[in-house]
Amino acid sequence: MADTPISEEEFQKFREFFYRKTGIQFESSKRYFVDKRLVERIEATGNDTFRSYFTMLRFQASGEELQQLTNLMTVNETYFFREEYQFKCLVDSILPEIVARKSSRSPIRIWVIPSSSGEEPYSIALYLLEHWAGINDWDIEIISSDIDTRILAQARQGLYSQRAIQQLPVRMLQKYFSRVGDGYQLCDDIRSAVEFTRVNLSERADTRAYRNFDIVFCRNLLIYFDDISRKTAAETFYDALNPGGFILLGHSESMSRISSLYKVRKFPEAIVYQRSLETR
Structure with missing residues (x-):
């Protein structure tokens, strides 16, 4: 120094x-x-x-x-099934609303940003497999993005430490992971279910193609932004969501303090935010 x-x-x-x-x-x-x-x-x-x-x-x-x-x-630190109550909200409250107004021929699209090392998008895939009865009737697309190309490569590899998997039930660990050296590697089927992409949320050229999502998970990212950048991000997510789509933030984040574009939805499991069913 x-x-x-x-x-x-x-x-x-x-x-x-x-x-x-x-x-x-x-x-x-x-x-x-x-x-x-x-x-x-x-x-x-x-x-x-x-x-x-x-x-x-x-x-x-x-x-x-x-x-x-x-x-x-960029700091990338997370673990499987973090804030699991939001995944329960996804299955018990959000998805029933989405499927009620959706054609069975169109996929349910989920955008996860930031991806970090993959624990969050993979957690969503695992939770849906284990807890959502509609998993066999609907095509689910999970796209997970991050600004960090190094962490994206790590996410695609799906290799995790003991700390990352500590919240997983032993049954799920045995079912979906294999031991590799001192770590655990997620099975190919789950890894192939998530598409990882490099996106800078502040670059319109990067986000322009991200449209027609039903659900966005953006947890613990906006805390690193200032008010102007948060507002821009909120508008980006609004454009990315289908009418009636939902966005889930981290437990310390509130869309109500960022933008008036979204309606607050207080489900039994969690507070989430919804784009209007009408087009802007």
Whole structure:
């Protein structure tokens, strides 16, 4: 750190640049975290100063270094069946409403963002298999997205530590996972049921193709955004959802404080948010 000092002015320049590119804003309390990862990339790219690195970062045509840095800056920590009550809400309250107004010929589409290392989208697939009676009658499409290309590769591999699977019932662990070294690998059938894609939620070009979803899971992502980025994300999800579609957020997040586009739905299992059945 001492060999590549980053001044307060440089930190502010980087923070503003990263926010414009990703929608993620680092508070001053994250200064050590940010500086440490910047220094790592400065040294890895053969630059001597923040200034030369920042110039390369801004003007590199391929955007490869920005992606490398983004992979380092994003935090990916989760586990299977986290906030399981929302999966119960999905099965007991949300899906009955969706299937009641949907043609059996059209799939039920679920978008999970961020994917992190895959625990959340795979948890949804497992929970539906184990608890939803309609699983044999409906085609389910699960698409899971993240800005971090490294974590997406990890998610596709489906290999997890003891900590990641600690909430799973032993019966499910034995049924769907196999032991690989010190970890557990999810079976091919479940891994192939989820499509993983790279998406920057702040880039309209990335999200434009994401349409006609019935359900969006966006849990514990918006806490890293500021008010403007949260509002933009809410509008992106609104456009991605079918009329009457639902969005589920993390337990500490509230769409009511972000946007008036959604109706609050208080189900027995959880509070979720719904796009109007009418088009905007």
